Amino acid sequence: MxxxxxxxxxxxxxxxxxxxxxxxxxxxxxxxxxxxxxxxxxxxxxxxxxxxxxxxxxxxxxxxxxxxxxxxxxxxxxxxxxxxxxxxxxxxPNSSLDQFIFDEHKRWLLTWDVRCRIIEGVARGLLYLHVWIKA
Structure with a gap:
């Protein structure tokens, strides 16, 4: 650190x-x-x-x-x-997700497959935080 x-x-x-x-x-x-x-x-x-x-x-x-x-x-x-x-x-380097979601031109890059992988990644991160903080 x-x-x-x-x-x-x-x-x-x-x-x-x-x-x-x-x-x-x-x-x-x-x-x-x-x-x-x-x-x-x-x-x-x-x-x-x-x-x-x-x-x-x-x-x-x-x-x-x-x-x-x-x-x-x-x-x-x-x-x-x-x-x-x-x-x-x-x-x-890819900036934040909101820049893709709320930008009319970038939004099309987020296919449903990509969106599902993002959601799964977020869920895994939240589960990790929940288990880690609870311990």
């Missing part, structure tokens, strides 16, 4: 530039970045008003570092300098 320096994250994401923004969620924004090693990353910058406190952030980092499943994106590290709370994940 790596603790990332904020300066390195700023360089990797070009200071959270709009061109590198992958998406926006309830807990913050996600940006793509490239580490000096050349590794592509996805950086979740948690919003200040997300309601997630220090304890919740630390618990999430600890939980995600112990989870390993092929249907879950891998957490590489974190940064909590100053007011910043950042999670660094491996970059998944």
């Amino acid at each position: 790596l603790r990332f320096d904020l300066g390195m994250i700023l360089i990797a994401t070009d200071e959270f530039s709009a061109e590198n923004k992958l998406g926006q969620g309830g807990f913050g924004s996600v940006y793509k970045g490239i580490l000096p090693s050349g590794q592509k990353i996805a950086v979740k910058r948690l919003a200040g008003g997300s309601g997630q406190g220090d304890l919740e952030f630390k618990n999430e980092v600890l939980l995600l570092t112990r989870l390993q499943h092929r249907n879950l994106v891998k957490l590489l590290g974190f940064c909590n300098e100053g007011d910043e709370e950042i999670l660094v994940y491996e970059h998944v």
Whole structure:
């Protein structure tokens, strides 16, 4: 588990530039970045008003570092300098599923066979989480 320096994250994401923004969620924004090693990353910058406190952030980092499943994106590290709370994940090149579902031009790529495999993968991931967290 790596603790990332904020300066390195700023360089990797070009200071959270709009061109590198992958998406926006309830807990913050996600940006793509490239580490000096050349590794592509996805950086979740948690919003200040997300309601997630220090304890919740630390618990999430600890939980995600112990989870390993092929249907879950891998957490590489974190940064909590100053007011910043950042999670660094491996970059998944095909973007998120919603970009295929809600895009008129990409939607046709999701055949029923592909959709069923996605649903099965999600179900396997949820079962894994349920069993893992229950243990």
